[in-house]
Amino acid sequence: MTETMGRRERKKAATRQALADAALELFLERGFDAVSIRDVAEAADVSTTTLFKHFPGKEALLFDQDTDVESALVAAVRDRAPDTPLLTALRTHMLGARAFRSDHEEQLAAFRRLIDATPALAEYHRRMWLRHARALAGAIAADTGAPADDPACAALAHLALEARALAGPAGDPAAAVNAAFDLLENGWEAVRPRAA
Numbered sequence: 001m002t003e004t005m006g007r008r009e010r011k012k013a014a015t016r017q018a019l020a021d022a023a024l025e026l027f028l029e030r031g032f033d034a035v036s037i038r039d040v041a042e043a044a045d046v047s048t049t050t051l052f053k054h055f056p057g058k059e060a061l062l063f064d065q066d067t068d069v070e071s072a073l074v075a076a077v078r079d080r081a082p083d084t085p086l087l088t089a090l091r092t093h094m095l096g097a098r099a100f101r102s103d104h105e106e107q108l109a110a111f112r113r114l115i116d117a118t119p120a121l122a123e124y125h126r127r128m129w130l131r132h133a134r135a136l137a138g139a140i141a142a143d144t145g146a147p148a149d150d151p152a153c154a155a156l157a158h159l160a161l162e163a164r165a166l167a168g169p170a171g172d173p174a175a176a177v178n179a180a181f182d183l184l185e186n187g188w189e190a191v192r193p194r195a196a
Contacts, residue, residue, distance in 0.1 A: 019051055163176070
């Protein structure tokens, strides 16, 4: 029975990945608005009913790893080594994210352009990041013993996520993330540029 469930889960994951891959390819090729749900389903060789079993809507097709991203953010806080400071763990996580690996640079640049050029995708992405900020704030609050609605924890979560968002258009994304975390760790007075 366990083996059958394993196969079933693998098949579901493969179908989900095929849908996400087909959607990304079609959206990059034709533009988001020119591609229908039916186009994506046909490209992945499944029915539209099957597509909707895996994704709640068209925008979600591009953010197929949303849950994994959020889980990894929470785990960066919750599962860090006992002697690792919170901000160090978050910095390390952000720098290790796929967005900063050069082997995906071209595809990620095309993905960002698609999001920036499509209002529906930009709005979906913004809402997704807000959900991540709430989950990360909750993990930070739990880690520090603060109340779940602590504004300092919410601010830190938001700023940590913004460090990653600011890095996207930067010429050196890792330097942008490091600058943001230097500011978070040391404050403005310690990192602000000094007049010559």
